[in-house]
Amino acid sequence: MCIAVFLWQAHPLYPFFLLHNRDEHRSRPTEPVAWWDNGEILGGRDGLAGGTWLACSRNGKIAFVTNVREVGNVAEPKSRGELPVRFLESKKNPADFAKEVVMEAHRYNGFNLILVDLSSKSMIYVTNRSKDGDVLVSEVPPGIHVLSTASLDTPWPKAVRLRSNFEKFLEKHGGSELPAEEMANKLMTDTTKADKTKLSGIYSVDFEHSLSSIFVEANTEQGRYGTRSISAISVQISGEVAFYEKYLKEESWIEHTASYMVEQTGTG
Template sequence: MCLIAVAWRQHPDYPLIVIANRDEFFERPTAPAAWWPEMPDFLAGRDLRGGGTWLGVGRDGRFAALTNFRDPTRLRDDARSRGDLVVRAATGDLPAQAIGQQIAAERAHYNPFNLLVCDGEALVVVESMTGRCSTLEPGIHTLSNHLLDTPWPKARVARRGLETATGGTPDVDALIDLLHNDRPAADAELPATGVPLALERMLSSCFIRAPGYGTRCTTVVLRSADGQVRFVEARWNSEGQPDGRTDESFTVR
């Protein structure tokens, strides 16, 4: 996952609103979002190479999602799969702060990451680069491939769009369209993350289109105050065109 925006306790009827884009190589095998056969209370896509996922929800209303921290110099071939952290956080029964603290203590086993965990009562972020496990205040928060609320251009676009969405009944298709914005940032606004300038430009938009790489799916999660959850995953092909959709609704139990 490369861009996540979360409205936490900002909407009177929807305490949790999540919009997220997953950017990945198209050659990497992936299963569409579905209830996992071996974990029938867990709804997520699946990385068929690493075995984990980038974003998922449980029938108990737990939510977790992960972004990678972009720093090519810190990548290790022997690191554990970061996708396992989402499964662990979204299917466990510990409070969000407790599971976040456990994962923060084990961060050295993984390549750099940021993890969001929500148990319905608290929204927590774990930043492996800083070691922090923080409970977030109500508000709109963004994660891309740096630390929480770093104002990268794509994060600012997502934040503004989500701020507008919290003013009325959330429209899933409008939220998906919000993250379908493929306009790159101006060079003066680009971060310096250790990759070539041309790649920084390509990665600066909310929606990525590049040879062999790009936004594979956009996910919207809505949790209502009365315990209803809607999970929508819109998938995209290598041309940036629709390539399937998962739309699931359930009552938190």
């Protein structure tokens, strides 16, 4: 379970601005945000399957994935975390990579995938759990969007709350510089839970209630579960990217930021 709010091509200083929470079992091996072996991909890494929930590349690509809240699983599914990695490693633009994903989407459990190419100002949303049952590929329009474990911009209570609080920050700062770390630490640590009557009804009421806050802390049969990392990615019109992460290591929260300039290489 994850949640993200992002601003796309709708701010005078930031072509892209993202706040993101990754929720996962505490026992799942995880590596914090870092440059990967080839020095081209920056992101966190799942220590079990090797993929990522959120990462970016030096050539101006960004990708992140969430699961979809559902009952039942695909037999022997492929890891959803490999999708962002494959996009970042490929030479394909978001639309072309989305076509590749469509052909094999049935092999994954439910996912939402955001593909970004800053150079071409292109953002594509892909999900294999659309309302009509088909794989949905759509271009994301400029503006503010929220993605949780339902379709993009589904107005679940936590998504509505996050969007509203995000908009208040934007109104406060207008067209000036946004305090990414402050926003991440204020907006993404919200533990307010939804009214039980407004839950989706996919899981049990008690379990869904424990997941209904932006920042999640829950106990499950598999052990402790909840928000393990809080991230902010800001991309300035100059091409400077700042990737801030606050992650949980044992019982301590550790903060760090990595920055770089987008290489203007274009995509094919």
